Amino acid sequence: MKNTAVKFCGFTQLEDITNAVNLGVDAVGFVFYEPSPRAVTAEQACELAKAVPALTTLVALVVNMPEQELVYLSHHVPFDIVQFHGDESPRECKLMADRINKRWIKALRISPDDTTETIVTQIQALKDFGACSVLLDAYHPDKFGGTGDSFDWDKIPKHSPLPIILAGGLTADNVGEAIRQTGVYGVDVSGGIESAKGVKSLAKMTGFLAKVRN
Ligand SMILES: O=C(O)c1ccccc1N[C@@H]1O[C@H](COP(=O)(O)O)[C@@H](O)[C@H]1O
Numbered sequence: 001m002k003n004t005a006v007k008f009c010g011f012t013q014l015e016d017i018t019n020a021v022n023l024g025v026d027a028v029g030f031v032f033y034e035p036s037p038r039a040v041t042a043e044q045a046c047e048l049a050k051a052v053p054a055l056t057t058l059v060a061l062v063v064n065m066p067e068q069e070l071v072y073l074s075h076h077v078p079f080d081i082v083q084f085h086g087d088e089s090p091r092e093c094k095l096m097a098d099r100i101n102k103r104w105i106k107a108l109r110i111s112p113d114d115t116t117e118t119i120v121t122q123i124q125a126l127k128d129f130g131a132c133s134v135l136l137d138a139y140h141p142d143k144f145g146g147t148g149d150s151f152d153w154d155k156i157p158k159h160s161p162l163p164i165i166l167a168g169g170l171t172a173d174n175v176g177e178a179i180r181q182t183g184v185y186g187v188d189v190s191g192g193i194e195s196a197k198g199v200k201s202l203a204k205m206t207g208f209l210a211k212v213r214n
Helices: 014-021 042-051 067-076 092-099 114-127 176-182 201-213
Strands: 003-007 025-034 055-063 081-084 103-110 133-136 164-166 186-189 194-196
Touching: 003 055, 003 201, 014 025, 014 042, 014 092, 014 186, 014 201, 025 042, 025 176, 025 186, 042 067, 042 114, 067 092, 092 103, 092 114, 176 186, 176 201
Parallel strands: 003 025, 003 186, 025 055, 055 081, 081 103, 103 133, 133 164, 164 186
Antiparallel strands: none
């Protein structure tokens, strides 16, 4: 039985990162998107990154960030992977990731109009442009992510061109079923492990990881 990789996203507090790392999370994410209640600045992220040990992946989540800002971010925050979570095209993702010499993930926001076939086509395009993984999140008309909404997991391809990270409305109550049903490579959660926006709950992080590992 393979282990499912786990990313916890949207950290704003040093202590929460330390707790997540001690619980054995694979990756932690910082949100660099000002309208988000979980947003951090490059300066704050630089301090928070001190709690991330060498073998835990640090992910920078950005939404339609101008290239110059991303370059600035890459010079100030020691992140490993950039997660594009906006309207960036595969080509734009590649160009920006190449500019900062980082591996990248692209979030696809799955709408009711999407089918397994449209999802596979989009994932193939990301692969062709060099993405290392794809993240599938729920579509929301006014928000880019972190909505707590999930989507129809039946649409997730069983044979994907890239490893799939599932996100959107995951909690300790549904993550076990999500993994059983989809067999995804990894899961990503923000709201489902919080006590308040941007503040993680140790009990919820513990419960979430227990359900993934079991
Ligand atoms: O967390 C945010 O505020 C956010 C803002 C803009 C884009 C993405 C955002 N978060 C990511 O959305 C998914 C799902 O989050 P949730 O578990 O449903 O709360 C996840 O990748 C978050 O990191």
